[in-house]
Amino acid sequence: MSLPTTVADRALVTIADRTIQIPDQDCLIHLQFRRFAGCPICTLHLRSFAVRHDEILAANIREVVVFHSSAAELRKYEGDLPFDLIADPTRILYREFGIESTPRALLDPRAWPTLIRSVVTATRAVLRKEKPSPPNKPEGGRLGLPGDFLIAPDGRVLAGKLGKHADDQWSVDELLALVPATEPRH
Template identity: 45%
Template sequence: MKLAPGDVAPAIAASTIHGKPVEIPDPTSRYVHLQFRRFAGCPVCNFHLLTMGRRQAEIADAGIRQVVFFHSSREEMLKYQAQLPFDCVADASKKHFKAFGVKTSVRALLNPRVFWSGLRWVLAARRFYTKAENGIFGLPADFLVDAEGRVVACKYGAHADDHWEVGELLQLASKEQQPAQAAPVMAPALPV
C-alpha cells in the first residue's frame, strides 16, 4: 500500500553499510529524506546520488538527513556507495521497500531520461554495473519524514529516473517550515 502525506511512516531500525544505526522516526533531525533506489550498480541511481552528494552541505543546512536504501547486499553497495556523504542501507530482502509500498515495473526502463542519466554516470564514473541484484525493474521513491515520523511529502517514481531533484527537496522542506498564514480578516463594509 502506498503512503500519502500525513500518514505515519513505518518505523525503521537498520544499519548503514558502514555499521551506523539508522532509526526512523529520528527526533535528532528536522526531516529525513528517505530515498528508495534500485540495485547498487544502477547507473541512473548513482548519477542521481552523485548530484545529491555534491549539494549535501546545502541539504544538511536545511535540516534534512538523507538515508538511501538499495535492494542490494551490503557487499555490493560497498563497491558503489561507500564514498557517499549520507547514510546508505542495504535491503536485499526488500523489507523496507515493501513497508513503504515501493514497487517494480517493466516501465522502469521505458523513458528516454533513463538512458541519458545512465550514460552520464557511466561517462563520469567510467564504470558500468556488473550485477543487478533483485532485478532491473525497480522504481525509485522519495519520502520526506518529520521528526515525529509523519510523511510530509512523497513521490513514487514512474520510471527509473523519476525522483526529487535537490531543488525540489529543499523547496518541500522550506514550504513545511513556513507557518500557516491565517486568512485575512475583512472589516465590515461601512454604509455609504
C-alpha cells in the same frame, strides 16, 4: 498503492554497521529508494546530492538511501557517499513503502536521456579506474523504480513520491522546496 502517511519508529543498520533511527527526533529524514548498487542512473543522481550535502544538512535533512543490494555490494559501489546507506536485498522496506519493480523503469522514454548520460559518466569513471564497472547481473535485477519520502521527527510523511520510471525522483532543489517553514534549520 497509496503513500504512507506515517512511519513507525524503527532502527535500521547502515552498511557501515551503524544503527540509525527513523524517524529521527532531531531532524527531517529524506528516505530515498534507489535501484541496485552500481546503478549508473542512481549513482549520477546521488552524486548530485553529495555535492550539495552541506545545503541539505543546513536544511536539517538527513539523507537515508535504501538499495535492493547487499551491504557488500553497496560498499563496493556506493561506499564513498556521505549518506546513511541501507541494504534491503529482500525488499522489505520497498514493499512497506510501495516501491515497485517493473520493466517500465527503463522502457519509459523519459528515462532515456539520463540513462545515456549516466552510462557515459559511469564508463568514464571505469576507464579512469575511479569506480568499478556496474554489475552485468545486479542483485535484485535492474527494474526497480525510485521512491522519495520526507519524514518529520514525529513520523509524519510530509511528502512522498513513487517514481514512474528509473529517473523519476526528487532533485535537491525539489527536496529543499518541500522543507516546511516551521521546521528548525541548523
